[in-house]
Amino acid sequence: MRRRTQRSLTNIVLFGTVLFLIIYLNRPQSKNTPFAWTTIRYKTTSTTLPQPRGICPGLADSSKPALVVARVAADGDSEWLDSLAHLYHLCVYTADAPVDTYATHLQVPANRGHEAMAYLTFLIDNYADIPAAGAVFVHGARWAWHNDEIDYDNAVLLAALNVSAALAPLGYHNLRCDWSASMCSPSSAPAQGSLETSVNAMLEPWDARAVSDAALPAAFAALFGGDGSATGMNSVADGSASSRGAGRVLLGRTDAVRAQCCAQFVVARDRVWQRSREEYVALRQWLLDGSSDSGNIKHSQSGNVAPRDDRVAGRILSYLWHILFIKQDGVYSGVDLEQLNILACPRADECYCRLYGRCDLQGCRTPGHCYGQYLLPPDFRLPPDWAATHS
Numbered sequence: 001m002r003r004r005t006q007r008s009l010t011n012i013v014l015f016g017t018v019l020f021l022i023i024y025l026n027r028p029q030s031k032n033t034p035f036a037w038t039t040i041r042y043k044t045t046s047t048t049l050p051q052p053r054g055i056c057p058g059l060a061d062s063s064k065p066a067l068v069v070a071r072v073a074a075d076g077d078s079e080w081l082d083s084l085a086h087l088y089h090l091c092v093y094t095a096d097a098p099v100d101t102y103a104t105h106l107q108v109p110a111n112r113g114h115e116a117m118a119y120l121t122f123l124i125d126n127y128a129d130i131p132a133a134g135a136v137f138v139h140g141a142r143w144a145w146h147n148d149e150i151d152y153d154n155a156v157l158l159a160a161l162n163v164s165a166a167l168a169p170l171g172y173h174n175l176r177c178d179w180s181a182s183m184c185s186p187s188s189a190p191a192q193g194s195l196e197t198s199v200n201a202m203l204e205p206w207d208a209r210a211v212s213d214a215a216l217p218a219a220f221a222a223l224f225g226g227d228g229s230a231t232g233m234n235s236v237a238d239g240s241a242s243s244r245g246a247g248r249v250l251l252g253r254t255d256a257v258r259a260q261c262c263a264q265f266v267v268a269r270d271r272v273w274q275r276s277r278e279e280y281v282a283l284r285q286w287l288l289d290g291s292s293d294s295g296n297i298k299h300s301q302s303g304n305v306a307p308r309d310d311r312v313a314g315r316i317l318s319y320l321w322h323i324l325f326i327k328q329d330g331v332y333s334g335v336d337l338e339q340l341n342i343l344a345c346p347r348a349d350e351c352y353c354r355l356y357g358r359c360d361l362q363g364c365r366t367p368g369h370c371y372g373q374y375l376l377p378p379d380f381r382l383p384p385d386w387a388a389t390h391s
Contacts, residue, residue, distance in 0.1 A: 033247060033248055034247040034248075034334025034335055034336055034337075035224075035247050035248055035249065035251075035334050035335040035337055036224060036225075036247035036248060036249050036334045036335075037220070037224045037247075037249070037323055037334065037335045038224075038334060038335065039224070039275075039279065040223055040224065040275070040279035040280075040282045040283050041223070041224060041225060041226030041282070042222055042223050042226065042282045042283065042285065042286045042304070043226060043282070044282065044285040044286075044289055045289075046285060046288075046289060049281065049285070050109035050121075050284075050288075052124070052125045053099070053103075053106070053107035053108075053109075053125070054093060054106050054107060054108060054118075054121040054122055054124070054125040054126070055106075055125045055126060056089070056091035056106060056122065056125075056126050056129075058089065059089055059091065059126055059129045059131065060128075060129040062089040062131050063131070063132070063133065064087065064088050064089045064131065064133055065087075065088055065089070065131055065133040065134045065135055065136055065163050065266070066088065066089045066091050066122075066126075066130070066131050066134075066135040066136070067081070067084060067087075067088035067089065067090050067091065067135075067136050067138065067158070068091045068093070068118065068119060068122045068135055068136065068137045068138070069081060069090070069091065069092040069093065069118070069138055069139070069140050070093055070095065070114070070115035070116075070117070070118030070119060070137070070138070070139055070140060071092065071093065071094050071095070071118075071139065071140020071141070072094065072095050072096045072111070072140065073094065073096055073097070075139070075140035075141040076141065076142075076387065078092060078140065080142040080155050083155060083159075084155065084158055084159065087158070087159065088136065088158070089131065091106060091122055091126070092105075092106060092140070093106045093107070093108055093117075093118035093121060093122070094106075094140075095108050095110075095111040095112075095117055095118055096111045106121075107121075108121045109121070109284070109288060110288060110291060112287050112288060112291050112310060112313070113287040113306070113310065113313050113314045113317060114263075114310065114311075114314035115137070115139055115263050115314070116263070116287060116313075116314055116317040116318075117284070117287060119137050119263075119321075120280050120283055120284040120287075121284065122135075122137075123272060123277075123280045124277060124280045124281055124284060127272075127273075127277040127280070130269040130272050130273070131269065132269055133163065133164075133269075134163055134167055134266060134267060134268045134269055135266070135267055135269075135272070136158070136161065136163065136175075136265075136266045137263075137264060137265055137266070137267070138154060138158065138175070138264045139154070139262075139263075139264060141154070142154050142155055142387070143382060143386050143387045143390065144382070145376070145377050145380050145381060145382055146176065146181065146261055146262040146264075146380075147264075148175065148176045148177055148178055148373070148374050149374070150372070150373065150374065150375070151390055152377075152382060152386070153390065154264075157175060157356070160355075160356045160357060161175070161266070161355055161356065162354070162355060162356070162357060163266055165354050165355065166266045166354060166355050167266060167267075167268045168354075169354075170271075170326050170327065170343060171267065171268035171270060171271035171325065171326070171327060172265060172266070172267045172268070172271050172321075172322060172325035172326050173265060173266050173351075173354075173355065174259075174260035174264070174265045174322070174344070175264040175265055175266065175355070176260045176261055176262065176264070177346075177348045177351035177352045177355065177356075177370075177373070177374070178348055178368060178369055178370075178373065178374040178376075179260075179345065179348065179367070179368025179369060180368070180369065180374070180376040181261045181262070181376060181380065182258075182259065182260045182261040182345070182368075183256070183257065183258050183259050183260075183261075183319075184258050184259070184260060184344070184345035184368055185368060186256070186258075189209070189213065189256075190213075190256075191251070191252075191253065191254050191255055191256035192213045192214070192216040192217055192251055192255075192256060192257060193216075193217045193250075193251040193252055193253050193254075193255060194253050194254065195253065197210065197213050197214050198214050200213075200214070201213070201214035201215075208309070208311040208312055208315060209315065211307075211309070211312050212307075212311070212312040212313075212315035212316050215307055215312055215316060216251070216257065216316050216319060217250055217251040218250075219306070219307070219316045220249065220250070220251065220320075221249050221250045222286070222304045222305070223282075223283065223286060223320075224249050225249040225250075247334030247335070255337055256341070257319050257323075257337070257341070258341035258344055258345055259318070259319050259322055259344050259345075260322075260344060260345060261318070262318065263314075263317070263318040263321065265321055265322075265325075267321075267325045271325040271326075271327065272325070274325075274327060275324055283317075283320075286305060286306050287306045287313060287317075289305040289306065290305035290306030290307060290308055290313060291306075291308070322340070322343075322344045323335065323340065326340060326343055326344065328340060328343070345367075345368075347364075347367045347368075348364060348366075348367065348368050348369055348370050348373070349361050349364040349370050352370060352373060358373065361373065
């Protein structure tokens with residue numbers, strides 16, 4: 001009887017300890033402390049930086065918004081973009097084209113980070129010449145499951161896009177309005193720094209979303225904190241908190257970064273210029289330093305650089321664009337994450353009206369969906385013959 005009592009007490013103590021740890025690790029964090037996400041502070045150890053081979057011809061004299069296209073050869077023919085040339089100044093980057101010193105096409109340093117490499121290369125090489133009308137950043141495939149149009153046709157979306165209206169509220173807007181496949185809904189996925197996210201990433205290492213969400217807190221710490229360490233996140237590499245403003249860098253266990261899918265957006269020139277060119281250079285180097293073909297062993301072994309898995313690295317940056325470009329009124333010392341999440345996820349009906357002129361829609365019974373405007377395809381894929389049957 002005594003042994004049973006001791007065993008029961010031991011089990012109760014163990015259960016209580018585990019329960020306490022779970023509650024402690026998931027306790028609410030302070031909502032009043034801003035995040036010090038105002039400057040990219042990543043420091044590369046590379047001694048050489050890529051040559052500027054992404055200068056878009058004629059951009060400096062253009063009165064049209066730039067259309068920055070990040071494509072790969074598998075995206076197929078790019079002639080669909082020609083019909084948009086009267087609306088946009090085309091700047092098309094093919095990431096998997098061989099780097100050639102004498103090539104006349106726009107080049108990126110490496111096929112890395114998915115669309116982010118082309119976007120950052122455009123921002124770096126054309127920083128001084130961003131058009132007054134702004135810039136639109138899109139993927140190179142005309143037909144894609146994430147295009148917020150009933151036929152998933154990016155040509156239709158871009159032809160209908162009202163760039164000036166899209167930029168009017170915040171100077172930045174994602175091109176998607178429907179919330180499916182995004183992090184806009186609090187029920188869509190757990191907070192990136194939560195215990196649940198970490199466990200999911202360990203149990204399902206093949207799931208790029210789970211793994212990238214788990215890697216996001218450390219990645220943001222490296223980018224905005226400058227040292228990438230898991231402790232002491234309220235200081236930067238030079239030890240001066242005042243050099244980056246008050247606030248914290250590391251996401252807490254209940255802090256969620258809400259954002260729209262899928263890294264297609266429009267941004268105003270002054271929102272681009274609120275970040276220095278050196279910040280975009282640092283962000284691109286974070287990607288390059290983590291690549292598997294990096295010539296610097298220190299880069300490939302450091303936890304401070306981008307994850308080597310390109311799916312993970314690219315997805316981390318898809319959470320970053322609105323943080324870089326949205327300017328929060330009344331927030332001077334850092335980023336108010338709760339306010340930022342609201343700004344990043346406008347109601348679907350308001351978004352469709354502002355961006356595409358689809359107003360007074362019926363069937364908008366939830367903030368993130370309007371019936372008949374978009375339908376998430378099964379398994380996030382279009383049928384193989386979709387382009388052939390819809391062109």
